[in-house]
Amino acid sequence: MKKVVLSLGGSILFPTLEENRVSAYAGVLSRISRQMRLFVVVGGGGEARRYISAAREIGLDDALSDEIGILVTRMNATLLAGALGDAAVPAVAENQTDAYAAAGTGKIVVMGGITPAQTTDAVAAVLAERVGADLMVNLTSVDGIYTADPKTDPAARRLDLLSADRLLEIVGSASLSAGSNTVIDIVAAKVTKRSGIPLLVIDGRNPEHLEEALLAGRYSGSLVTDTGQKPARLL
Ligand code: UTP
DSSP: OOEEEEEEOHHHHOSSSTTOOHHHHHHHHHHHTTTSEEEEEEOOHHHHHHHHHHHHHTTOOHHHHHHHHHHHHHHHHHHHHHHHGGGBOSSOBSSHHHHHHHGGGOSBEEEOOOSSSSOHHHHHHHHHHHHTOSEEEEEESSSSEESSOTTTOTTOOEESEEEHHHHHHHHTTOOOSTTOOOSSOHHHHHHHHHHOOOEEEEEOSSTHHHHIIIIIOOOOEEEEESSSOOOSOOO
């Protein structure tokens, strides 16, 4: 079976705790997992940002704010693992080795953050390398990688296909502070370059788009490959 690692942005799964997409994603992930091995790394979302801004207001440093963000990602991951029921390993992995070991069960492996000064995109990129994934997918709230931030630069255009080196150029100047929000963090970009594993970035607001991408190879987004060449097929 093909192996796919998903970085499921907190902004997608938990824009807020009340308006979450956990049930919708649980259904889609269970269906996909009948045809491929899935690893899901869950982000912090709106709640992580609220905690991090409370931490800043009381004067906590970025390293401790990151630790708080990690705790929120693990709570989010626990909700998703619970919703997946029997289809997933019930315990959320707290490091890469535990996630790798959990893969032996054949069930969906779910995890959150693990270490400060990165985001769950980096966790997912390292996990992809560790398990020898065929593809990593970043499910986020923009529909791909742009030449600049499309929210602030009207001249920004989406890149449908790019090399890992081009990705590094684009994300190289982004900040690493707790709660920072770029399409993919620099650590994840560097690991993507190192591993050579293709990275697909798509808008995750509609979970069915993930199903269509993985099962039918149809998507609208950005594909990062080692050389910037389009592969014959996605999986
Ligand atoms: P993420 O940045 O990964 O979640 O983690 P997100 O912002 O919800 O994901 P996207 O943007 O939608 O894709 C939230 C915060 O938790 C800390 C960081 O402060 C991060 O900004 N964190 C997370 C870590 O320090 N280390 C980790 O391994 C994961």
